[in-house]
Amino acid sequence: MSEDIKSRSGFAALIGRPNVGKSTLMNHLAGQKIAITSPRPQTTRNRIRTIYTDERGQVVFVDTPGIHKAKNKLGDYMMKTVNRSINDADLVLWLVEPVSRIPDKDMEIASQLKGLKCPVILVINKVDTVEKGFILKVIDAYKDLCDFDEILPVSALKETNLDELLNVVFEHLPYGPHYFDDDAVTDEPIRAIAAELIREKALRLLNQEIPHGIAVLIDNMEYRKGKGGGIYDVDATIVCERDSHKGIIIGKGGSMLKKIGSQARPEIEELLEAKVNLKLFVKVRENWRDMTNYINDFGYKDEDK
Numbered sequence: 001m002s003e004d005i006k007s008r009s010g011f012a013a014l015i016g017r018p019n020v021g022k023s024t025l026m027n028h029l030a031g032q033k034i035a036i037t038s039p040r041p042q043t044t045r046n047r048i049r050t051i052y053t054d055e056r057g058q059v060v061f062v063d064t065p066g067i068h069k070a071k072n073k074l075g076d077y078m079m080k081t082v083n084r085s086i087n088d089a090d091l092v093l094w095l096v097e098p099v100s101r102i103p104d105k106d107m108e109i110a111s112q113l114k115g116l117k118c119p120v121i122l123v124i125n126k127v128d129t130v131e132k133g134f135i136l137k138v139i140d141a142y143k144d145l146c147d148f149d150e151i152l153p154v155s156a157l158k159e160t161n162l163d164e165l166l167n168v169v170f171e172h173l174p175y176g177p178h179y180f181d182d183d184a185v186t187d188e189p190i191r192a193i194a195a196e197l198i199r200e201k202a203l204r205l206l207n208q209e210i211p212h213g214i215a216v217l218i219d220n221m222e223y224r225k226g227k228g229g230g231i232y233d234v235d236a237t238i239v240c241e242r243d244s245h246k247g248i249i250i251g252k253g254g255s256m257l258k259k260i261g262s263q264a265r266p267e268i269e270e271l272l273e274a275k276v277n278l279k280l281f282v283k284v285r286e287n288w289r290d291m292t293n294y295i296n297d298f299g300y301k302d303e304d305k
Contacts, residue, residue, distance in 0.1 A: 008057035010090030010173040015082060017105050018042055018066025020095040021125040025156035026050055026063045034186045035063045036200035040211050042066055043203060045078055045300060047085050051184045056170045058178040067109055074289040077300050091172050092120045098130045098138045110145035119149040119172040128155040191218040192299065194268050198236055201263040205256065210248060213241040213289065215298040231275040234268065238282045239298065246282050
């Protein structure tokens with residue numbers, strides 16, 4: 001048997017309702033932050049891939065948007081992204097929370113997963129938030145919804161049972177060659193990650209109605225030599241849907257924009273491994289989430305077209 005054939009490899013799609021912890025789990029499995037997180041629903045809009053490689057093989061974890069009822073063209077795009085990720089996967093990790101009653105949306109997800117040819121693992125996340133005995137009730141409630149290959153309780157935030165989850169993932173992946181270099185962590189472009197880091201800070205700082213309607217574009221990212229080392233000049237635009245939102249994003253005397261920038265800058269510097277001169281701008285594009293040209297321009301492009 002060749003060296004490649006001894007190694008397991010494949011794509012593992014993380015799916016579930018919004019805010020069940022998919023991005024947090026993927027970041028902890030990857031060992032570094034790639035996907036942004038926030039308490040806001042639909043924080044993840046694209047499928048984001050991280051790569052985990054060890055002596056057992058290579059797993060490409062695919063983070064997906066939270067499954068919800070689409071209310072605009074952006075929502076339609078997000079749900080197509082989920083469906084494509086499920087259909088392309090070698091393994092599906094369905095994340096749920098330990099709740100006393102199965103949500104209706106989870107019942108719909110279970111129906112979607114029935115008949116899948118690839119293995120499905122039910123991952124009960126956030127077990128650190130409930131008593132151990134309650135987890136058994138959750139397992140009993142979910143176990144007959146699908147023909148699960150495994151059911152595993154974990155805490156992504158506390159990193160509880162993640163080693164066992166990796167063991168289970170490798171056990172259910174096919175044998176085959178690695179898809180990426182062994183030292184790769186993600187195939188996401190640097191600009192895309194930087195834009196998402198800025199959007200994350202906006203999601204966390206702005207009031208409830210605004211974050212759903214923003215996107216971030218990196219207009220410029222250039223490296224130059226400076227005193228004491230190099231520096232990146234990064235210009236980014238936060239796009240919103242209303243003039244009233246623009247004023248809130250900027251804040252009195254530019255205070256909110258400065259706060260978003262000051263929180264995003266250190267993480268972008270860590271990403272680029274260099275100092276960053278970050279300049280933020282704000283533009284209005286009314287109802288962009290329902291306009292295909294803007295959706296495409298902002299990085300949410302249908303891969304089937």
